[in-house]
Amino acid sequence: MLVNQNAVKFERLVDDPEIRKAAAKTLKGFCLTYLPHHFPADLSDFFDEMAGALQDHDNRRLEIIGFRGCAKSTMASLALVLWCALEHPDRYPFIIMLADTRGQASINAASVQHELRNNELILRDYGHLKYRKIDDPRPEPTLESDEDWQAMNAVLDNGVRILSRSRGQKVRGVKHRQHRPSLIVADDVEDLDWVRSQENRDKSDRWFRGNVLPSVDEQTGRVIVIGNWLHTDGLMARLKNTGIFKVLEFSLLREGDGTEIERCTWKAKYPTQEAIDAKRNELGDIGFRREMLLQVVPEEGQDVLPEDITYYDDPPFDDGNYLAHGVDLAISTKESADCTACVTGEVTWPGGKLEIYVQPHPLNRRMTFHQTMDELNNVRHSSPMSSEFFVEAVAYQQAAIDELERRAFAVTPMHPIKDKRARLRVAARYIKNGTVKFPRTGCEQLLNQLFGFGSEKHDDLVDALVYLILGLAGEGIEEQRVHYV
Numbered sequence: 001m002l003v004n005q006n007a008v009k010f011e012r013l014v015d016d017p018e019i020r021k022a023a024a025k026t027l028k029g030f031c032l033t034y035l036p037h038h039f040p041a042d043l044s045d046f047f048d049e050m051a052g053a054l055q056d057h058d059n060r061r062l063e064i065i066g067f068r069g070c071a072k073s074t075m076a077s078l079a080l081v082l083w084c085a086l087e088h089p090d091r092y093p094f095i096i097m098l099a100d101t102r103g104q105a106s107i108n109a110a111s112v113q114h115e116l117r118n119n120e121l122i123l124r125d126y127g128h129l130k131y132r133k134i135d136d137p138r139p140e141p142t143l144e145s146d147e148d149w150q151a152m153n154a155v156l157d158n159g160v161r162i163l164s165r166s167r168g169q170k171v172r173g174v175k176h177r178q179h180r181p182s183l184i185v186a187d188d189v190e191d192l193d194w195v196r197s198q199e200n201r202d203k204s205d206r207w208f209r210g211n212v213l214p215s216v217d218e219q220t221g222r223v224i225v226i227g228n229w230l231h232t233d234g235l236m237a238r239l240k241n242t243g244i245f246k247v248l249e250f251s252l253l254r255e256g257d258g259t260e261i262e263r264c265t266w267k268a269k270y271p272t273q274e275a276i277d278a279k280r281n282e283l284g285d286i287g288f289r290r291e292m293l294l295q296v297v298p299e300e301g302q303d304v305l306p307e308d309i310t311y312y313d314d315p316p317f318d319d320g321n322y323l324a325h326g327v328d329l330a331i332s333t334k335e336s337a338d339c340t341a342c343v344t345g346e347v348t349w350p351g352g353k354l355e356i357y358v359q360p361h362p363l364n365r366r367m368t369f370h371q372t373m374d375e376l377n378n379v380r381h382s383s384p385m386s387s388e389f390f391v392e393a394v395a396y397q398q399a400a401i402d403e404l405e406r407r408a409f410a411v412t413p414m415h416p417i418k419d420k421r422a423r424l425r426v427a428a429r430y431i432k433n434g435t436v437k438f439p440r441t442g443c444e445q446l447l448n449q450l451f452g453f454g455s456e457k458h459d460d461l462v463d464a465l466v467y468l469i470l471g472l473a474g475e476g477i478e479e480q481r482v483h484y485v
Contacts, residue, residue: 020125027055030083034121038074042268046250053248054080063239064226066250068291072226077108077187082115084183085160086126094176095162098186102166109152109164168207172215180217186225195231204235229296233448252292303428304450310434315357321348323383326468327391328460329400339364340372341460342379343468354435360442364461373403390414390471414467424453427469
């Protein structure tokens with residue numbers, strides 16, 4: 001019978017309590033000593049870097065982006081929580097774990113409790129750290145049962161409290177005795193369905209920045225966020241853009257030359273090209289790029305990428321220029337309804353070549369019919385330049401076009417083909433070749449919808465932009481000239 005000599009040697013080392021004590025001084029040593037069943041394969045190339053960043057007490061704001069199955073959740077939501085609670089109870093007396101749903105929060109709490117109650121080495125070296133029943137008031141009124149509350153909010157015999165919460169629940173103002181949270185681990189607090197909506201992304205941002213971040217101890221408290229790039233405007237992306245988080249990214253394939261297997265960062269788990277291909281086939285190309293390569297990709301692929309955008313600092317505002325407006329109508333004020341969108345572009349021909357300068361702060365609101373007419377009239381009179389409107393003409397929207405013509409608007413009805421993506425692909429040519437230019441600020445929502453087309457809940461601004469571009473294209477995109485008779 002073959003015997004793994006390294007495994008035998010390691011078991012002998014683990015049997016020595018002094019060696020275990022020394023190993024537990026680092027997070028990596030703690031994982032390999034007390035949690036080897038969570039790390040069955042040989043370690044990844046990035047394991048040391050991830051463990052080192054997580055254990056560094058001075059890394060007070062840390063964001064880890066990792067591919068699916070890279071053990072980031074095991075490391076942060078289980079190993080780190082246990083290590084801090086057992087090895088550093090004075091430094092981390094109050095630990096909060098955050099998840100996207102209450103169900104996932106319960107699972108995270110149960111995983112920690114299981115190790116504390118059943119891990120033989122932990123029981124041997126740290127004692128039987130029972131969860132004590134909590135009699136203090138709940139930090140917020142909820143509908144959860146007392147049993148659920150006790151399961152996700154408990155204090156160990158060594159005085160450490162571990163609280164598990166879900167996205168949107170109150171964290172700010174919660175204390176354990178005199179302690180504010182000393183460690184917060186936010187594990188995948190958003191998912192693909194959630195980030196489709198701009199409203200949801202804004203909710204996550206308000207909750208995290210207005211509730212979670214202010215709750216942590218101001219002197220030594222740490223906030224660790226782990227997840228994936230689900231959206232260019234998702235919480236992970238927004239936190240990165242603040243500049244206050246140290247950001248680490250761990251992709252399955254490192255960038256550079258060479259075959260995929262040569263660039264693989266966890267060869268023990270994916271030892272061959274066939275293993276990588278099997279994962280790609282399992283997830284599909286888009287899922288593989290998103291989940292394993294950390295690329296933000298809508299379900300049907302991206303037609304416009306951030307690097308395709310040409311930005312301008314100052315529009316030309318020449319006398320011969322005029323304004324063109326693409327309009328996507330949605331006559332309703334219901335919260336569930338789409339918005340009416342109007343994207344304006346200044347049209348100019350330097351050297352006989354067309355350029356469209358998209359104007360900042362496009363109109364994007366839910367409005368009644370009369371409010372829409374008034375707002376478009378305000379848009380028309382917002383500049384001394386002449387205006388031309390390209391308005392979608394389907395179903396009831398023809399009534400809006402008739403009213404605009406009655407008010408002496410220069411309006412061109414747009415009769416779109418049914419496939420929105422096909423329309424965008426035609427318009428995208430003019431974006432990619434630099435004909436259409438965008439301001440550096442003021443079009444963030446439009447660009448988010450453009451980059452995430454197909455995964456965004458709303459695409460009104462993209463529709464309006466497409467009508468603007470295709471409306472001009474339908475006229476041949478030629479310079480307007482005045483002929484005197």
